Amino acid sequence: MIEGSRPQPGKASRRSPRAAEDGTELRAGPGTGAGHPAGRETGAGPRARGEGDAGHRARRIATAAWGASIVVASAAGAVLHGLGVLTIDHLPPLHGHFRLPPIALLPAVAFAAVAFAAVAVPALPSLTRRLRFGWALAVAYGSALAWTVLLAISADGLAEPFTHPQEYPAVLPAVGDDPLGWLDTFTERLPGYPTHVRGHPPLAVLVVWALRAAGLAGPLWAALLVVAVGCSATVAIALTVRGLAGEEAARGALPYLALTPASVWIATTMDAFFAGVGAWGVALLVLGRSPAGRVLTAAAAGVLLGALPYLSYGLVPYLLIPVVVIVAARVPRAVVLAAVTGAGAVTAAFAAGGFLWPAGVLATHAEWSADPGAARPYLYFLVANLAVLALLTGPATAMGLVRLTPGALRSGPASPDPAVPGRAAVRGVGILVAAALVAVLALDVSGVTRGEVERIWVPYAVWIGLAASLADGRRPLAAQAVTGLLLQGLVISPW
Incomplete structure (x- = not known):
C-alpha cells in the first residue's frame, strides 16, 4: 500500500511536483498521520480560485437539472401509465410501487x-482522511455494509428478494446435483x-448452486453473498x-x-454481485507490486472480467472501463496478455x-x-432510464x-485548499466516470434495457457516482x- 510520503525530521517539507499540480500540500500533524493532507478531513474551506460565482451557479443548475429530469420522467410515466401504455410499471420510470407509511408504523x-446516516455523513470524510489508507478502506467497507443492510432491513428484510x-x-431444483448437465x-x-x-x-x-453445495443453502446466504461482494466494490473502485x-x-x-x-x-x-465482480476485475489490473505479482493479479482480473458476460449480457459494454484503465494506467503488454488469457x-x-x-x-x-417488457415504448425509456441513473447516483454526482x-478542467489555477481535488485528480476520476457513462449510454441506446434499470445500472452507477x-x-x-433514505422509504421495489 502506498502511504503518503513522510517528511524527514528537522527538514521543512517540500511540495512535490505532483502536489503542486494537484494543489495539495502534505504535512504531519497530530491525529492526521504523517503525509496526510492538512485540512482535508473537514471537507470545508475556500473553494477553487477561478470558480467563484460561476461555479456556484453551475452546481445549482446541475442540481436543478438532476431534479427536473426525475420529475419530468415521473410525470410522463404517470401519464403513460394512466393511458395504459405502461401496464407493468406502476411507478415509472421505476419498476415498483409508491408507499407513504405513517411514521408511527415505521419499524x-x-x-x-x-441515525447511522446522521453519524456517518460528518464522520466518514474525517476518518477516511486521517486513517492510514488500509484502515480507511476497511472503515468505508464496513460503513457500506452497515448502510446497505440497515436500508434493506428497514423494508422487507435482507433475504426477501431472493424468495x-x-x-x-x-x-x-432443475440444476440438482448435475451442474454440468444443466449447463x-x-x-x-x-x-x-x-x-x-x-x-x-x-x-x-x-x-447460487455453489453456495448450496458448500452447505450455505437458502435465500439468506445468497443475500449475504450479494451484499458482501456488492459493497466490496467500494474498496475495489477506491484502489483503482x-x-x-x-x-x-x-x-x-x-x-x-x-x-x-x-x-x-x-x-x-x-446485479450488486455483478458490480463487485466487475470492480475487482478492474482494480486487479492496476495492483501488484512486482512484475510477476502483477501478471498473476492481471490473470485473476481477466477471469473476473471474462466472467461478466456470463453473469449478465448487459455487462458487455462494462468492458470499456477496464480497457480505458489499461490505456490510462499504461499497463504493460505482459499484464494485458495475462488478463486476456484469463478471460479466454x-x-x-x-x-x-x-x-x-x-x-x-x-x-x-x-x-x-x-415478454411484455419488450412492448415498453423505446423513446420514453431512452430518456427515463437516465433519470433512474440520476436517482442511483444522487444529486452530488450531478454537482x-x-x-x-x-471548461472547468481548463479554467483557473489549482485550488490552495486541499479539500478541493486538484485538476490531475479530477482528470483521473473523470476518465473512469466517462467510461462508465459511455457504457451506459451504449446500453440505453441499444433498446434492450427498457425499464427495470434500477438494478441493471448498479454495476455502472458505482463508477459514475x-x-x-x-x-x-x-x-x-x-x-x-x-x-x-427517501428511495428506500417511498418506493416498494421487487429487489
Missing part, C-alpha cells in the same frame, strides 16, 4: 438507518425457467482511483462510495461445458421479444459532473444519504 430499524419465484434460487442443456430449456434466469446467462445460477488519480482522490471518494443511493438496490439484487479461459470453460455465449444471446433475445466539463467526490463540502454527501 425501529428505519430510524437506525437515519421470489422468478429469482435465481427458484431454478436450483449443457441451458439454452434449449430456457423457456421453462424463471424470468431472471431467462434474461441472463447461466453463471449467476451456478454461483488511487492507481489513476492518486491516494487523496481515492480517500475523497470513499465516503461517497459507501453512502451511494445505489445501496438501496445493492440490498439485494444479483472463462470462455473456453463454458464452451467445454456446452454453453456457447452467442447461442445464449439469441435464445434470451427470443424470450425477451415475447461533481460540472467539474468534468472541458465517483463524480460526487468532486463536489466539495459535506452537504453533497448528506444529499446522497437523504436520497437513499
